[in-house]
Amino acid sequence: MTKLAIVYYSATGTVDAMARRAAETAEKAGAEVRLRHVKETAPEEAVQSQDAWVQHRADVTDEPDAEPDDLDWADAVLIGTPTRFGSAASQLQGFIDTLGPLWSQGRLADKVYAAFTASQTAHGGQESTLLGLYANFAHWGGLIVPPGYTDPSKFVDGNPYGVGHVTGPENNAPLEDADRDALDHLVTRLLDVAQRLAA
Template sequence: MSRILVLYYSSYGHTGKLAEAIAEGARDAGADVSIKRVPETAPDEVVKTAGFRHDESHELAEVGELADYDAILVGSPTRYGRMASQMAAFWDQTGGLWQKGALIGKVGAAFTSTASQHGGQETTLFSIITNLLHQGMTIVGLDYGFDGQLDLSAVHGNSPYGASTIAGGDGSRQPSDKDLAGAVYLGKKVANTAAKLTG
């Protein structure tokens, strides 16, 4: 059984909901899944003023434990077209893992949330994927086997580079059924890939 970590940062819960859907897909594929979040690095005053809401049911991740997993799916909201500083700060601490090659050959994937349809989803996914590639991980995307990729009947997230959702400028839009279905698909694909590589 593959061990999978769904690692995320979420200010208002949107990325966290994708994390839950990804975990569902990975569990459906038979994986042992943990969902963890990275620590908040914004000053308390900013967190309070902006109204950040963290899911305390998901424990905080520690850098050293990344090597314990067969696959890691990394999720972060977009900040100016790249991953949030909270997630970047976490990965900036992985130099020791990189030096040991501790993540080489493990499976990696990305997911994100943006305020608008063209708010930088794909560049944010690439900013995550870049870190995973430097660690020597094998990247899994959200392929066109997920038929929701080509649906034009409604605004939705997701791209070949990873799962995503659109939160709206005020954060009022929640992940749609199609967004969540893409996340479930990605979680299942990562779990199946990890099982093949570690089996």
């Protein structure tokens, strides 16, 4: 059974919905999944400034925070983050910055990695966010598994680097079939490559 860690940050629930879809698909495919949000580090006044942010914190308050051990445990790692000025959210990057001890022992190497993101606009930096995360994976000696155009769904969502959902003008557009198909393909492919490596 492939062990998959889905580690993500979400302020207002979009990336959380993407992470949950990926987890559901991975479990159906027979993987053992740890779905872990990265803990909130924004000042309380920032959280309180948006109802959706307050609501999302409440929704996940009883769920476990991501720990470095989740990556140590995993064979396959899927990372999710909102796009923030074309990069990963600082909350996620802060978690990544706690991984030095694992990295120095080579314990992040030789696993398969991929990533997904959300942004308000279609050309708002999804690709730079994903590529920035992939630079981290390269430093770890991770095996990056981009989706490329290896499935018809990629010609619909058009993102060969990972998966990106566009939240739209009101910043709250729900996932559509194209997002779900692309997430399903990303996670299925990641598990497939992990299984082939383990064989």
